[in-house]
Amino acid sequence: MKITIFCTMPDAGILNGILELHKNIFGDSDDLVSKMKSKPQLLVLTAMDGEKVIGYKMGYAIDEDTFYSWLGGVAPNYRKSGIASMLMEKQHGYLKEKGYKVVRTKTMKKWRSMLILNIKHGFDVIETYTDVKGLHKIVLEKRLHT
Numbered sequence: 001m002k003i004t005i006f007c008t009m010p011d012a013g014i015l016n017g018i019l020e021l022h023k024n025i026f027g028d029s030d031d032l033v034s035k036m037k038s039k040p041q042l043l044v045l046t047a048m049d050g051e052k053v054i055g056y057k058m059g060y061a062i063d064e065d066t067f068y069s070w071l072g073g074v075a076p077n078y079r080k081s082g083i084a085s086m087l088m089e090k091q092h093g094y095l096k097e098k099g100y101k102v103v104r105t106k107t108m109k110k111w112r113s114m115l116i117l118n119i120k121h122g123f124d125v126i127e128t129y130t131d132v133k134g135l136h137k138i139v140l141e142k143r144l145h146t
Contacts, residue, residue: 001047001049001054001083002047002048003046003086003087003090004045004046004048005043005044005045005090005094006043006044006046008042009036009037009042009044010044010046013051014046015033017046017052017053018044018046018053018056018058019032021056022056022071022073024076025073025076026073036058039060039070040061041060041061042058042060043058043059043060043067043095044056044057044058045057045058045087045091047078047086049078053075054074054075054078054083055073055075055078055084055087056071056072056087057069057071057084057087057091058070058071058072059071059091059103059105061100062104064099064100065101065102066100066101066104067095067100067103068104068105069088069103069104069105072084072087079113084114084117085117085120088121089121091103092144095144100144102141102143103123103142103144104139104140105123105139105140105141106137106138106140107137107138107140108136108137115138115140121142122142122143123140123141123142124140124142126141
């Protein structure tokens with residue numbers, strides 16, 4: 001398995017792999033590319049098994065100190081093997097190098113494994129709220145120590 005960091009949109013082959021995996025996990029990927037293109041300082045990490053995208057993690061700058069870890073997932077048949085942790089550790093290491101002080105993310109209780117993973121990696125719950133669609137969101141933050 002190989003982890004790669006992209007500081008821009010990945011090439012078409014990788015991007016198609018991310019879209020396929022995203023659709024598999026979340027149900028659709030219709031406007032994901034346009035959303036990705038709109039994010040400031042987009043950062044994309046991929047976990048590859050040969051030519052196949054088996055995991056990804058992406059986020060973007062909120063400001064010069066804070067990074068928002070936005071989306072990610074691991075292919076179902078590759079779960080429980082530490083790939084999500086590896087992607088998160090690689091992302092956080094990169095962010096520390098770039099001078100970010102805080103990583104923020106959001107999740108929902110239905111993504112229980114993501115909530116547990118974030119807490120295991122030093123995130124704290126800082127807020128919960130109900131969005132306009134009536135979905136309960138959990139906001140977490142982690143301080144990146146240099």
